[in-house]
Amino acid sequence: MTDPVDPQPAAASLPVRLLVCDDHAVVRAGLLALLDSAPGIEVVGEAGTGEEALALAARLAPDVVLMDLQLGEGMDGVETTRRLTSPSAAVGAAGAAGTAGTAGTAGARAAGGTGGGGRAGSAGSAGSAGDAVGEGGAGEARGAPPHVLVLTTYDTDADITRAIEAGATGYLLKAERPEELFAAIHAAAQGRTALSGPVASRVMANMRRPRPSLTDRERDILAQLATGLGNREIARALFISEATVKTHLRRIYDKLDVDTRAGAVAVAKEQRLLT
Structure with a gap:
């Protein structure tokens, strides 16, 4: 369930700057190829770990981070989301940019090597985009922490609750149609809630369910x-x-x-x- 949003932004508006975070290279490559056809969305980088996502976000100042929950060893998607959306994320971006430089370059190389077609070129330019941020471009213009849109196969109550409490703007399942994903990215960029149908149903059911009374x-x-x-x-x-x-x-x-x-x-x- 995604709040109404125009999936085709006006020509004068800037595209949504998107950072993709998933620990599977094949999944990232598929997402990059899919997003290449998405109107008004520009993939500025990709990350395979939570740590790399934090570094790239500080360097590239994306509007939205498309986040998987399970990221292998190291920081998981929930903790990465919590750090990305914390108020200190925007304040510390300039200081983190120096540390992020190496990871940003690595992320840009990975994007250029694993992406498909034209989108790979766009993602591969992450390094130069990061330089622009460092010089006071997108970083100063945007300022606020990115919105996080979870994209995962996990739909348990615990996973949904943890992600939303960590600050995720939306929660989508990987079974969604491409059009739903595109609309959710635009909605998230505007700070609007975007939930898959099954996820929205679980959230509503939990809200209606009376809490157990414990002594x-x-x-x-x-x-x-x-x-x-x-x-x-x-x-x-x-x-x-x-x-x-x-x-x-x-x-x-x-x-x-x-x-x-x-x-x-x-x-x-x-x-x-x-x-």
């Missing part, structure tokens, strides 16, 4: 459980008996409709029961 003691035990403590350690920490811990755990499992400790913690995080 203060049950919340205490759940918080200890989230730290990885066993029953004996929880009993010692809360100055209660191990049998009392087990009784409360059974009640917590019933209220959260789970049957494992890991399940209880996962549901508690999804429904923001842990403070």
Whole structure:
């Protein structure tokens, strides 16, 4: 579900500057080829890791970062999103540009080598675009942190919640039609929410679902459980008996409709029961 937006911007308007972040080179190449036909969208660079995305964003000042959630080893998409959208991201961009230089050049070379056709050339010019930012071009004109549009195969409540809480403007599944992706990129560039249909349905269902009512003691035990403590350690920490811990755990499992400790913690995080 994407807010209404004109997918064909006026000729006088600037194209949406897009940075693509996905750890699979084949996926990035496919996206670059697809986006080559997108009206009003200019891919300025590509990244294979969260760290590289942060460096390139500081150097290239994109309007939107198309972000995968799972990025292999290192920083994941959620943490990268959190850092990209933090208020300090724009303030620290100038200072980060020097550090980003090497990564920006590497990202530009990767873009030029893996992209297809004309879009590869556009992405491959990332280095020169970064120089322009450093000289006070796009960086000063745009200033604000980029909007992040998640593009992933994961649609669990936990993944959606974590991404949105981290600051993502939109959340799309990779099964979307190209036209939906293009429209979502333009919507994100304007700060408009863009959600895939199944994702929007899950978000609405979660909002309508009543939150479980836990007692203060049950919340205490759940918080200890989230730290990885066993029953004996929880009993010692809360100055209660191990049998009392087990009784409360059974009640917590019933209220959260789970049957494992890991399940209880996962549901508690999804429904923001842990403070």
